[in-house]
Each structure stands twice: as structure tokens, then as C-alpha cells.
Amino acid sequence: MDDLRSAPIPALRDDDHVRGDGQTVVFYGDFACPRCALAHERLLDRPARRVFRHFALRAKHPRALPLAYAAEAAALQGAFWSFHDSLYADPGRLDDPHLWERAETLGLDVALFDADRRSDAVAARVARDVRDAMRAGIVTTPTLVVDGVLRPGPDGVSALG
Numbered sequence: 001m002d003d004l005r006s007a008p009i010p011a012l013r014d015d016d017h018v019r020g021d022g023q024t025v026v027f028y029g030d031f032a033c034p035r036c037a038l039a040h041e042r043l044l045d046r047p048a049r050r051v052f053r054h055f056a057l058r059a060k061h062p063r064a065l066p067l068a069y070a071a072e073a074a075a076l077q078g079a080f081w082s083f084h085d086s087l088y089a090d091p092g093r094l095d096d097p098h099l100w101e102r103a104e105t106l107g108l109d110v111a112l113f114d115a116d117r118r119s120d121a122v123a124a125r126v127a128r129d130v131r132d133a134m135r136a137g138i139v140t141t142p143t144l145v146v147d148g149v150l151r152p153g154p155d156g157v158s159a160l161g
Contacts, residue, residue, distance in 0.1 A: 007135035009145050012051060015125070017080045022047035026145035028133050030054070031071065031087040032061035032094060039142040039154040040088045046157065052084060054129040055141050063094050066117075068126045070099045073117035077108045 009026060012018070025048045029036035043050060054071075056064035067087060074083035086102050087094065093102075103113040116122055133143070137150060144156035151157075 007132070009136045009148065009150075010132050017052040017075065017084070018049060019081055020047070020049045022049055023146070024049045024051065026051045026053060028053050028055040028129075028138050028141065028143045028145070030056045030061055030064045030141040031067035031084075032056075032063040032091075033141045034091065035154050036142040037088045037091055039144065039157055042154060042157040052080075053133065054126045055133045055138060055143065056126060056130060060141070065126065066096070067094060067099075069117040069122050070103075070113075072122040072125050073113045073119075074103065074106070074108060076116050076122075077113065079106050079108055082106050 012024075025043065025046075027036075027039070027043070027050055029039070029052065054068045056068035058065050071080060071083050071087065074080055083102065083106060086106070090098075090102075099117075100110055100114065103110050138152075140152045142152075142154060142156065144151040146156065
């Protein structure tokens with residue numbers, strides 16, 4: 001069996017979700033994780049190039065995968081970051097009816113959003129992020145990767161210059 005902790009953090013990909021300028025921070029997170037929401041808030045004031053990758057595990061948070069799929073469905077309509085921000089801003093409203101309402105508020109085609117979030121392509125995109133995270137030794141959310149070093153927990157933000 002392969003050692004799941006033997007792979008490096010994957011280099012930036014064309015389909016990564018990236019925003020901002022400054023030091024690159026790869027954020028492995030889960031939209032149902034309160035500690036991820038805290039790390040997200042702490043990153044808002046930092047000059048950083050943020051890369052978001054999913055580490056959504058159903059065993060940790062039952063809504064983790066549906067939320068990751070919803071964010072990827074929003075991404076297919078060019079709204080990943082607005083959807084991302086809205087999930088962390090309103091953690092008490094993460095069930096399906098709220099996701100449809102959120103998609104509508106952001107001007108998304110709700111029927112397409114709903115079909116996309118249930119698609120094999122979206123599930124494969126999220127699974128790839130999770131698999132790569134596990135292979136790189138990530139075990140908790142959030143985990144930030146700063147200068148190639150894993151920084152678990154919301155305090156990982158303090159590693160930024």
C-alpha cells in the first residue's frame with residue numbers, strides 16, 4: 001500500500017481557486033468547519049494570494065461534501081469566491097434550501113447550479129483535492145500551507161509575514 005503521507009503539496013493548477021496578491025497561502029478547508037471560518041476571517045486582513053482547496057470529510061462534518069459540491073457548482077458559473085465568502089459569513093444557513101437561495105441571490109442559474117452540484121465532474125474535483133491533501137499529510141481543517149510548510153489550525157495565519 002502507498003504511503004499516503006509521501007506526496008508533496010501539489011503545485012498550483014489551472015483550475016485552482018485563487019485570489020489576491022502577496023505571499024501564496026494554500027488553504028485546505030471545509031465550509032462546515034467553524035475553525036475554517038475563523039481562519040478565513042483572519043486571512044481577510046492579510047496581503048496574501050489565497051488558494052482554496054477542499055478538505056471536506058463527511059465523517060468530520062456531515063454537510064462538508066454537499067457544501068464543497070455547491071461551491072464547485074457556483075464556480076462553474078464564475079461565482080466561487082462570492083459563494084465561498086457567503087458560506088463563511090452565514091454558517092447557520094447551510095442546508096439545501098439556503099444554498100438555492102444563496103445561488104439565486106448571487107444571480108446564478110439555480111437549476112444549472114443544482115444539476116452541477118450533483119454531477120460526477122464536481123464530485124471528482126472535490127475528491128482530487130481531498131486525496132491530494134491526505135497524501136501530503138494534511139489531517140485537520142483548516143490547514144494552511146505557507147512556504148511549503150503545513151500550518152494546521154486557524155493560528156496558521158500567524159505564519160504570514
